[in-house]
Amino acid sequence: MPATEGQPAPALNLPADSGGRVSLAALRGKPAVIYFYPKDDTTGCTREAQDFTALAPDFAALGATVIGVSRDTVKKHDRFKAKYDLAVVLASDEDGAACEAWGVWVQKKLYGREYMGIERATFLIDTEGRVARVWRNVKVADHAAAVLEAVKVL
Template sequence: MMKAPALDLPADGGGRVSLQALNGPAVVYFYPKDDTAGCTREAQDFTALAPEFAALGVTVIGVSKDTVAKHERFKAKHGLDVVLASDEDGAACEAWGVWVEKTLYGRKYMGIERATFLVDAEGLIRRAWRKVSVKGHAQEVLEAARAL
C-alpha cells in the first residue's frame, strides 16, 4: 500500500479540503471537467450514495482543474452533495499521477485521467481505479469502502 500524496485545496463553499485534516477515510476522485456528461453523471452517482458514504464516515472529494466558482455553479445546477476541490495549477493532479497524455480524434493533449482513490484513516491508498468507466463506479467504490 502506498501513502496518499498530500491534498490541501480550495473547495466549494469558500473553505479548503485537506486529506490530512479529515482524520478519517476518504474517496478522492479526479475528473476532467465540470458540467460535461460523464463528469456530471459521476458526481450525481456519488451524490446519490452520499448518505451511505457518510454513514461509513467516508468523505467524498471530487477534484478537477475547474475554479471554485465553476464548482459552485456545477453543484447548484445539479444539486450535488460532494466536496468539490479546485486544483487550478494542477499540482495535485501531478502528485496523484492523473495528469496524463490523452488522445482525442488522433490529437494528443494533456488532461486529467478519470481516476478514483480510496484512502483509509491512516492516509494509505487502499484501492485505486484508473481510467474509470462511470456506469456503476460509485456503487463499486462504496462496496470497497464498506470493506475498510
C-alpha cells in the same frame, strides 16, 4: 510517482466549493474517496458527481468523505454544484499540482489529437492516510457503487 495502493496518499490541500478548503490531513482517522475528473458540467463528469451524490448518505454512514477534484475554478464548482444539487465536496486544482502529485495528469488522445488532461481516477484512502484502492481510467457506469462496496470492507 503516482499514488499507488499501500503507499501513503500524496498531500491534498485545496480550495473547495462554497469558499471552503479540503485537506486530506484534516480527514485522518476517517476514510476518504478522492475522485479526479476532467471538467465540470460535461456528460460523464456530471453523471459521476450525481452517482456519488445519490450514494452520499451511504458514504456518510460509513464515515467516508467524498471529494471530487478537477482543474475548474471554485466559482465553476459552485455553479456546477448548485445546478445539479450535488452533495460531494468539489476541490479546485487550478495549477494542476495535485493532479501531478497523484499521477492523473496524463497524455490523452481524442480523434487522433494528443493533449494533456486529467485521467478519470478514484483513490480510496484508509483511516491511516494510505491508499487502500485505486481505480484508473474509470468508466462512470456503476463506479460510485463499486467504490462504496470497497469502503464497506476497509
